[in-house]
Amino acid sequence: MxxxxxxxxxxxxxxxxxxxxxxLTVILxxxxxxxxxxxxxxxVFKDTIEFRQxxxxxxxxxxxxxxxxxxxxxxxxxxxxxxxxxxxxxxxxVEELTDRTKQxxxxxxxxxxxxxITGEEYQNIHSLARDLRNKLxxxxxxxxxxxxxxxxxxxxxxxxxxxxxxxxxxxxxxLAEEFRQSIENIDFNKRQQYAASxxxxxxxxxxxxxxxxxxxxxxxxxxxxGATRWDLARKLLDKLLWSQQWxxxxxxxxxxxxRVSRAEEFAGTTLEPLFGYVENNLDKILKPQVTFxxxxxxxxxxxxxxxxxxxxxILGTLLLxxxxxxxxxxxxxxxxxxxxxCASDNMAVRIIRMCINTLAGxxxxxxxxFGLAFxxxxxxxxxxxxxxxxxxxxxxTLAVLTLPVMIRASEEAIRSVPQTYKEASLGxxxxxxxTFMKVTLPVALPGILTGVILSLSRxxxxxxxxxxxxxxxxxxxxxxxxxxxxxxxxxxxxxxVGDRLAMMVPHNQYGMVVTxxxxxxCLNAMAIVLRARISRKLRGH
Amino acid sequence: xxxxxxxxxxxxxxxxxxxxxxRKSDAASDQKNTHCKCAVITSxxxxxxxxxxxxxxxxxMEIYPCSVTAIIGxxxxxxxxxxxxxxxxNDLIPHTHIEGKLLVNGHNVYDKNTNLVNLRQQVxxxxxxxxxxxxSIFDNVAYGPKLQGVKNSSQLQQIVESSLQAAALWDEVKDxxxxxxxxxxxxxxQRLCIARxxxxxxxxxxxxEPCSALDPIATxxxxxxxxxxxxxxxxxxxxxxxxxxxxxxxxxxxxCLGELIEYDRTVKIFRNPGKKQTEDYVTGRFx
Numbered sequence: 129m130x131x132x133x134x135x136x137x138x139x140x141x142x143x144x145x146x147x148x149x150x151x152l153t154v155i156l157x158x159x160x161x162x163x164x165x166x167x168x169x170x171x172v173f174k175d176t177i178e179f180r181q182x183x184x185x186x187x188x189x190x191x192x193x194x195x196x197x198x199x200x201x202x203x204x205x206x207x208x209x210x211x212x213x214x215x216x217x218x219x220x221x222v223e224e225l226t227d228r229t230k231q232x233x234x235x236x237x238x239x240x241x242x243x244x245i246t247g248e249e250y251q252n253i254h255s256l257a258r259d260l261r262n263k264l265x266x267x268x269x270x271x272x273x274x275x276x277x278x279x280x281x282x283x284x285x286x287x288x289x290x291x292x293x294x295x296x297x298x299x300x301x302x303l304a305e306e307f308r309q310s311i312e313n314i315d316f317n318k319r320q321q322y323a324a325s326x327x328x329x330x331x332x333x334x335x336x337x338x339x340x341x342x343x344x345x346x347x348x349x350x351x352x353x354g355a356t357r358w359d360l361a362r363k364l365l366d367k368l369l370w371s372q373q374w375x376x377x378x379x380x381x382x383x384x385x386x387r388v389s390r391a392e393e394f395a396g397t398t399l400e401p402l403f404g405y406v407e408n409n410l411d412k413i414l415k416p417q418v419t420f421x422x423x424x425x426x427x428x429x430x431x432x433x434x435x436x437x438x439x440x441x442i443l444g445t446l447l448l449x450x451x452x453x454x455x456x457x458x459x460x461x462x463x464x465x466x467x468x469x470c471a472s473d474n475m476a477v478r479i480i481r482m483c484i485n486t487l488a489g490x491x492x493x494x495x496x497x498f499g500l501a502f503x504x505x506x507x508x509x510x511x512x513x514x515x516x517x518x519x520x521x522x523x524x525t526l527a528v529l530t531l532p533v534m535i536r537a538s539e540e541a542i543r544s545v546p547q548t549y550k551e552a553s554l555g556x557x558x559x560x561x562x563t564f565m566k567v568t569l570p571v572a573l574p575g576i577l578t579g580v581i582l583s584l585s586r587x588x589x590x591x592x593x594x595x596x597x598x599x600x601x602x603x604x605x606x607x608x609x610x611x612x613x614x615x616x617x618x619x620x621x622x623x624x625v626g627d628r629l630a631m632m633v634p635h636n637q638y639g640m641v642v643t644x645x646x647x648x649x650c651l652n653a654m655a656i657v658l659r660a661r662i663s664r665k666l667r668g669h
Numbered sequence: 670x671x672x673x674x675x676x677x678x679x680x681x682x683x684x685x686x687x688x689x690x691x692r693k694s695d696a697a698s699d700q701k702n703t704h705c706k707c708a709v710i711t712s713x714x715x716x717x718x719x720x721x722x723x724x725x726x727x728x729x730m731e732i733y734p735c736s737v738t739a740i741i742g743x744x745x746x747x748x749x750x751x752x753x754x755x756x757x758x759n760d761l762i763p764h765t766h767i768e769g770k771l772l773v774n775g776h777n778v779y780d781k782n783t784n785l786v787n788l789r790q791q792v793x794x795x796x797x798x799x800x801x802x803x804x805s806i807f808d809n810v811a812y813g814p815k816l817q818g819v820k821n822s823s824q825l826q827q828i829v830e831s832s833l834q835a836a837a838l839w840d841e842v843k844d845x846x847x848x849x850x851x852x853x854x855x856x857x858x859q860r861l862c863i864a865r866x867x868x869x870x871x872x873x874x875x876x877x878e879p880c881s882a883l884d885p886i887a888t889x890x891x892x893x894x895x896x897x898x899x900x901x902x903x904x905x906x907x908x909x910x911x912x913x914x915x916x917x918x919x920x921x922x923x924x925c926l927g928e929l930i931e932y933d934r935t936v937k938i939f940r941n942p943g944k945k946q947t948e949d950y951v952t953g954r955f956x
Contacts, residue, residue: 547761548800552862555758555814556869557790566812567802664804668851 160645162221167642170635171424176414177202178338182353182435187427198415205412206337209406216399217324218310220322222268225303229268234262236297253291260286260300267307271319276311280304285466310398322553324370325393329402336361337413350434350629355637358416364411369403378536391411396532424639427488431602432629433619433636438643440605444613445647447606448598449588451523452530452578459527461576465564467535488532497505513610518607521597529593530583535584541575542568571666577659584651591617616644679759687704699707710905714769717750719762720771723756724750725927727769732920737904739897739918741911743950748907748928752875754791755787755905773871790817793866797878799858801850801865806833806842808852809861813869828868836864847892854885863894873899875905876906880913892917910950923947 140525177198182189218225236257240250260283267279283304292298338354339345343351354363367584371390374383391403421437429436471477503521507515545568553563599618606613623630623637630637717724725747732738738749753759754771757776757778773792790813801809810829819825823929828942833839838860842848842892850861859879866874876895880888895904895917908914914921915935923946931947932937942948949955 314720353902517737549802550799551758551761551794551796552800552865553812554761555756555789555794555796556785556816556865557788558812558816559786562816562863571803666851668803669847 132340137351155209162403163638165643166635166638167640169359170639170642171421171422173419173635174416175419175421176355176361176416178324178354179356179419180417182356185429186349186435187423189423196422203341205409209333209402210340210398212405213326216394216397216402217326218306220319225268225307226265228518229261229264229300232299233257234294235302237293241453256286256291258298260297262308264300264304265497267304273311276327277308282368306594308486308542309554317580320395325390326399328369328371329368329390329399336364336368338351347429350432353435355414356435358414359635360632361410361414361416365407369407384539400441416514425643427640429636433623433640434629438616438619438640441614441619441640442647443605444599444615444616445588445644447519447613448523448526448594448615449651451519452526452587453583453642455527456458456583457476457580458529458574460531460579461538461569463531463535464538464542467539467562468543469560479630484532484535488536491592492590493505493595495525495529496593496595496597499528499593501563504597516610517596517598517612518598519598519613522594522613525597526587527589529590530587533582534579537579538572540572541572542576545571574659574663574666577655579664581652581655581659584655585648588648589617591615592619594618616640616647620644674928680822701751710903711772712751712769713772714848715754715771716768717747718753718768719757720764720942723747723927725924725929726755728929730929730932732905735899735901736920737899737906737918739914739921739926740905740907740952741914741921742930743925744854744909746924748924749877750898751909751924752877752905753794755796755875756789756791757783758794760785775861775951782942786816790869791871791893792873792875793861793871795862795866795874795876795879798860799855799883801853801858801861803849803851805847805855806846806850806861807844807846810865810868813865817869822946832864832868833861835867835898836860837890837897838864855881855889856890859887859891860894867898873900873903873905876904878907878909881909888913910949912941923950925950 159336177195180190180195181199184192184195237254240254242587245252245253263279263283267276267283268545270279284301286292287301292300326606334354336355339352355364356436369390372385373388375386377384377386391400394400396404425442426439427437428439467477467481471480495516499521500517503524505515506516508518508521513520538576549571550563551565553567554560558566594615595618598612599615600612601614601616601619603612620640623633623640682727688918703937705731712728718728728751740752742748748950749757753938754767755773755778759765760768767779773788777906778788778914798946802812804812807829810824810832814828819828819873824902830839830843833842838857842853842861850858853861859882863874863879880891895906900906906917918935919931921935923938923944925946931942931944933943938953939942942951
């Protein structure tokens, strides 16, 4: 009976340990999976012609001739979009029309002065023009179709007037004609609504297709191009086709948000075909293509990370990490050597040990503040340097952060060197120092490298220590040790709490985080391979 | 005490069997070899304490040059303690103190201004478990000479070769001196440690149970080596194995519970021990 129970407990133990490992793996996949999937979209995604144009302009990448051909093809499709919008706009955007009328009047007046006519003729023609202008304005601003028709008919009478043909004033007739056509299908009660909705539609088209050809380029880089990613374009298309409105479904109940098809909203107007056209021809307009944007890891980015990659951030993180390890490795190993070899077991040494162990658990923000107070404001100015956050102070702070881990790992490693090696070395007449350098240290090296591996991950990913001591979100690459730098960790934080701008590029938010994880994995892998090599050599292969 | 199954007369005489393996005769060893650069170890009422516990007490003996002296005794009797005091390797252990004098080559080893580096280069040590450094064979043997300041690579090469030959290892490793020392077998590693100790050109070699971790064939090889080396070096060997002591040594010291019970020629200790304790030990009645 006892044997049976023992067998059962053995089996249960095996099953439980296996299940817990499985659970850990599943949790890890659930956490890492979506993050890596979304971050990968920063590098492998479907781009659009806007993206390729941007790459050519900003980074000089791509085939200009081929791109021009594509742009011309897309242009033809886009024309239809712009024309539809313009036609509809003229029907309801009366402000623009009235401004145009006034402009025509002024220009015509100037033209008239240079004509070879008598003063009386001048007055007649001028007053006619004024009359036409007023009637046209009345037509534009009126909400009554009958009034508009009357005015337009009145204006069109004078179409063939010899004084007005071939002059600027002839435009009055084209305007009137166009206006009559465009108001045919418009419900005037809805003009206000149309105006508001049209503004939204125009905004979305601007985000989708970029600035109109011929219009002066906007100041911000991000406004100069349309949707650079196909997924963003699909999102914008959705916003184009469906608007969100608050509707009172039941009296006395709060308003409910409802999706309304814009095509229905503009039903019967000249704008209606726009939506169907854009939906069906979006790929011709934007020309999507799957691309492998590996330069993401090299490129600089535009402000706010709207376009571009994380090159400077990667460089900054690498620089800080390597400098910090450079500071901490000798310091940690020497301290550990002292604690193991030279320190006697008295109260002072015990207190030192306790302090080191406590420091290992101090929150990283405290180190950040310490770094600010000590390195930035005190130590660097003491040696004559500038009192501002820089690469030097940030890496010193990170080195202090990771010192306890390094000391602990090194101490364990040095302690675990077999006493026999030491005895053999001393027995041959070596001094304590020679024994340490030539025998103990090489044998302890794998353990010390374990400390390095543990430190690397922490140092590369820490945000709080570099917050005040050397990280910036926006700025050039550091040119010397006394310049601040951008880092992946701080950049991730900046993107995460950023404004709406950051929300528009979620692929960049994830991309930066995934890049950080990948960077740490690479550094760890290199250190692990190095440690394995040294271990193998020590074991005699 | 469990008695031997054979009676007194028929019992196997370890000395007689050992003597046939080719021990030097007493007369020959009495003569001092003229080419021997020998030294003497003298212990005068030497005591060693681990804190309050006694390691060895009141040891007075003389170790003669160019010979093999064996120290035997049951476990925990202080043999290794005494041996390790000779080159002061015991300093690694904290909270120890000594009484009495221990002279090596005429100088008190525990004197305040003893040059430990010099001492340890004159008194080589081979440990129980072979402990070559995790470096190449060449680097292991060259470690000592490099400490002494030899930088010339051809000189080092020559020292390494002669040490490996003296340790009877040269033929087995001469093809690849850069191979890691840890890739050798146990017996080869121990011979490497002996070569390493020989490379500093010591006068005395201390061996702390050098064969206890080795198989019989390797043990035989090392015993042959000891036989060869004793012409030029003073060897003190601590051993648990009485038969080994009988095989290799000229003189034997019997320690028990930290005290030197008897110290005399090996032949006498094993055939005709003076003290009852010695007889009980060598005949296997205890220990």
